[in-house]
Amino acid sequence: MKWVYTSQRKEYSNALLEIGKTRTNVVVLDADLSSSTRTIDFAKKFPERFFNCGIAEQGMMGTAAGLAVSGKCVFASSFAVFATGRCWDQIRQSIAYPKLNVKIVASHAGITVGGDGASHQATEDIALMRTLPNMTVIVPADGIETYKAVKAAVDWEGPCYLRLGRADVPLITSMDSSFTIGKASIMREGSDVTLVGTGQMVALCINAAETLHEKGLSAEVVNMSTIKPLDQDALLSSVKKTGAVVTAEEHSIINGLGSAVAECLAENLMAPLHRIGIPDVFGESGDSDQLMVKYGLTSGKIVEAAEAVVRRKGE
Amino acid sequence: MNRYDDNTIQMLESKAKVVRKHIVEMTHSAKSGHPGGSLSSADILVALYFKIMNHRPYDTQWEDRDRFVLSKGHAAPALYAVLAEAGYFQVDELKSLRQLGSRLQGHPSRSKTPGVEMSTGSLGQGLSVANGMALGARLNRKLSRIFCLCGDGEMQSGQNWEAAMLAAHYKLDNLTAFVDRNQLQIDGPTEQVMSLEPLGEKWMAFGWNVIEINGHDMRQILEACDRAKEVRGKPTMVIAHTIKGKGVSFMEGALQFHGKAPNDDELRVALKELEGAQ
Numbered sequence: 001m002k003w004v005y006t007s008q009r010k011e012y013s014n015a016l017l018e019i020g021k022t023r024t025n026v027v028v029l030d031a032d033l034s035s036s037t038r039t040i041d042f043a044k045k046f047p048e049r050f051f052n053c054g055i056a057e058q059g060m061m062g063t064a065a066g067l068a069v070s071g072k073c074v075f076a077s078s079f080a081v082f083a084t085g086r087c088w089d090q091i092r093q094s095i096a097y098p099k100l101n102v103k104i105v106a107s108h109a110g111i112t113v114g115g116d117g118a119s120h121q122a123t124e125d126i127a128l129m130r131t132l133p134n135m136t137v138i139v140p141a142d143g144i145e146t147y148k149a150v151k152a153a154v155d156w157e158g159p160c161y162l163r164l165g166r167a168d169v170p171l172i173t174s175m176d177s178s179f180t181i182g183k184a185s186i187m188r189e190g191s192d193v194t195l196v197g198t199g200q201m202v203a204l205c206i207n208a209a210e211t212l213h214e215k216g217l218s219a220e221v222v223n224m225s226t227i228k229p230l231d232q233d234a235l236l237s238s239v240k241k242t243g244a245v246v247t248a249e250e251h252s253i254i255n256g257l258g259s260a261v262a263e264c265l266a267e268n269l270m271a272p273l274h275r276i277g278i279p280d281v282f283g284e285s286g287d288s289d290q291l292m293v294k295y296g297l298t299s300g301k302i303v304e305a306a307e308a309v310v311r312r313k314g315e
Numbered sequence: 316m317n318r319y320d321d322n323t324i325q326m327l328e329s330k331a332k333v334v335r336k337h338i339v340e341m342t343h344s345a346k347s348g349h350p351g352g353s354l355s356s357a358d359i360l361v362a363l364y365f366k367i368m369n370h371r372p373y374d375t376q377w378e379d380r381d382r383f384v385l386s387k388g389h390a391a392p393a394l395y396a397v398l399a400e401a402g403y404f405q406v407d408e409l410k411s412l413r414q415l416g417s418r419l420q421g422h423p424s425r426s427k428t429p430g431v432e433m434s435t436g437s438l439g440q441g442l443s444v445a446n447g448m449a450l451g452a453r454l455n456r457k458l459s460r461i462f463c464l465c466g467d468g469e470m471q472s473g474q475n476w477e478a479a480m481l482a483a484h485y486k487l488d489n490l491t492a493f494v495d496r497n498q499l500q501i502d503g504p505t506e507q508v509m510s511l512e513p514l515g516e517k518w519m520a521f522g523w524n525v526i527e528i529n530g531h532d533m534r535q536i537l538e539a540c541d542r543a544k545e546v547r548g549k550p551t552m553v554i555a556h557t558i559k560g561k562g563v564s565f566m567e568g569a570l571q572f573h574g575k576a577p578n579d580d581e582l583r584v585a586l587k588e589l590e591g592a593q
Contacts, residue, residue: 027454051450051485059443059477066384066447069425069432070455090474093437094444098425 001207003170006143009107012164013038015150016075020046023154027067029053029076031060036166037077037107057082061090061102068100073154076102080109080122080163088128095159096132103153104129107164110199110250111278111295112288114166121283127255129161130228136160137228138181139198139249139257142171145225148179156181163199165250167288170203172223184231186238190220193306194238194245198224198257201248201276201297208302219306230260236269244309245273248302250292253277272312274305319537323366327533330400331361332589335562337396337409339585342576345413348421351572353393355497355530355557356464360397362536363462372402375429381459382432382448386441387466387495388422389574394431395419403430439472441465442492446478449487449550460544463492468500471509476521482550483522490550491543495530497559501573518552530555562589 019026020042032055034040043050053060057078064074077083083106084091095102106125113121129137138153138160140146146164153160172187173179187202188209197205202223209219220238224231239245245265247258258275265271278295292298334357342348364370368381385394392412399406404418411417418427422436433444445463452459465475482490494514502508511517515525524546528535536555543551559573560566563585566577577585 049454053481054477054484056474056477056481058440058474059446059481062440062443062474062478063447063450063481065433066444066449067451067454068447069444070448070451072451072454089437090440090443093434094440098434 001210003203005168006171007168008140008143008146008164009038011143011147012105012107012150013041015147016042017045019151019154020049023073025072026154027051027072027074029060029064029074031055031057031078031082033078036079037105039075039077057087058090061087062094064102065094065098065100068102074102075105077105077107079120080106080125081120084122084125084128084161092132096134099134099158101158103160103162105150105162105164108166109163110165111283111291112165112167112250114288114291115285117285118282123252123278123283125163126227126249126251126257130255130260134159135228136181136226138226139163140225141199141202141223142169142173144171144175145173145179149225152179152181165200169200172203172206179225182226182229182231184225184234185223186220186234187223188219188221190218190242192218192242192244193310194220194222194242195248195302195306196222196224196235196245196257196261197248198227199250201250204297204299205248205302207299208306211299211303212306217306217310224257227257227260230264232264232268235261235264239265239269239271243271243313245271246276246302246305246309247273248276250297251277252280254280272309272315274309276302276305318541319534324533327361327365330365331358332592333400334361334393334396336586336589337399337406338392339563339577339582339589341392341395341409341412343578343582344410346576347413348392348576349389349574350392350576351499351559351566351569352387352466352495352497353390354561354563354566355559356387356390356393356495357561358531358533359464359493359495359536359555360393362533362540364397364401366537367540368462372430375403379457379459382461384433384441384445384448384463385423385435386463387438387469388435388441390464391421391423394423395428398428398430438466438469439474442475442478443481445490445492446482446487449482449490450485452489459489461490463490465492465494467494467496467498467505467511467514468508470494470511470514479518479521479523486548487550488547491540491553492550493553493555495557496554497557499559499568499570499573503570515554522549524549524551525554526551527554527556530557531561562592564588
């Protein structure tokens with residue numbers, strides 16, 4: 001499949017600039033990474049509503065909480081590894097527990113950060129945020145979905161975590177397609193196996209579905225853009241049809257999308273499942289395409305996994 | 316200058332005595348809680364809620380109100396006692412502290428308790444939140460003043476220094492913070508566990524206006540707040556020298572009453588002392 005590529009960070013910026021015009025209570029914070037996260041564009045347009053908190057993510061989250069209780073809708077950004085890791089307790093205590101209107105929009109998630117290596121490659125961020133009560137976790141699939149997710153987050157009452165990647169990603173949605181927090185979208189219908197992807201892995205699921213079609217297998221592709229709350233109805237209705245599942249995420253196979261799907265299936269509808277993701281290891285430096293291959297995040301691996309779970313059907 | 320007359324001071328001191336009684340009673344009733352650090356903070360809290368702060372117990376969302384963050388969240392008994400006396404809820408609710416289903420959680424909960432502006436308890440976080448409130452007040456063009464009370468052991472926590480930097484950088488002169496400098500923490504005197512001195516100099520070095528006071532002298536507390544109000548372009552840190560367990564002889568300076576409630580006999584003695592105090 002020949003894809004057009006979009007930048008999630010650019011679309012975050014576009015959404016913020018638009019929101020900033022009409023929603024005067026929106027305030028944006030960053031921790032010295034605004035030129036990377038692209039909050040710098042909002043900072044230039046609305047300087048009185050942007051606060052750089054410096055390399056101090058814990059302080060940033062506390063400051064976000066204080067602004068939120070003062071009636072602001074706060075966006076707080078940094079790299080995913082820092083935005084969720086360094087200040088996890090601050091998010092827990094000052095934002096999630098009191099259920100405040102803070103939207104943590106983190107970029108540079110996953111291994112496609114590339115050359116910076118393991119210290120900067122967040123492969124546990126979905127896990128960290130998913131486990132917090134009151135936290136909504138959204139992983140937009142592409143640039144347009146990012147734009148829609150940010151606009152949806154402004155109207156969503158309460159804490160949100162939005163996970164974006166550094167690299168440009170294939171555009172799989174369109175301005176006409178719908179986006180609703182908590183609702184998955186079926187990107188392609190099928191009957192033999194369900195491929196549930198999130199983020200840029202959805203495009204790889206679509207590629208995999210095409211390969212599987214050539215091999216005589218009909219794959220349904222689900223874009224699970226909200227990890228929490230998981231769209232259990234969409235998942236179960238698909239798996240009831242297909243009887244086999246592969247999940248795919250640019251994240252550890254522990255406690256991310258794969259685990260969320262496994263929890264739902266185990267409690268409702270047993271089916272063979274295989275989780276594609278980072279196999280409980282840290283990342284490393286490299287070119288992002290090379291890293292995706294090295295860590296098994298390819299459509300080829302999704303195809304193999306799909307064939308394997310189909311074989312396991314009826315066990 | 317003697318801005319505050321003796322009647323005002325006496326009123327506040329009487330109120331503080333009542334608050335201290337509530338603290339020992341409610342922790343006794345709960346059979347847990349933090350009397351030592353609540354007693355050392357009592358005078359500051361009374362001064363804030365009964366003289367300094369602009370607030371409306373009957374209108375907790377009043378947009379122009381001053382705000383208070385109890386960063387040393389374990390002193391919740393002191394905050395609850397003050398809120399009850401101020402009229403945010405009934406005094407007899409105080410005995411429900413820490414019970415299942417109570418609106419009075421072991422550490423302050425914004426969603427459960429009227430008058431509590433922020434959930435706290437994990438130390439080192441409140442000052443950042445106060446910074447956010449100060450920025451928010453400025454954006455909303457409000458004259459609200461923001462107050463934050465920290466512990467001294469709490470000063471060991473790095474996030475406070477992130478908050479110190481941010482407040483100075485953004486010139487948050489509508490923010491007045493206090494350190495309850497009672498010299499003790501759980502594992503011993505602060506200077507033995509992880510020394511803080513010279514504490515005042517540290518805050519000055521971070522760009523704050525620093526005032527040192529006797530944290531049990533009402534007049535000094537009030538005057539410190541007044542002086543803070545006059546300082547432009549800098550937040551103020553009031554280092555309030557206090558005695559942990561102040562007001563109850565066997566709790567004063569006693570490590571073990573950081574997080575231990577008085578038993579029946581201890582409560583009896585405590586109430587007798589507080590009743591007899593001037």
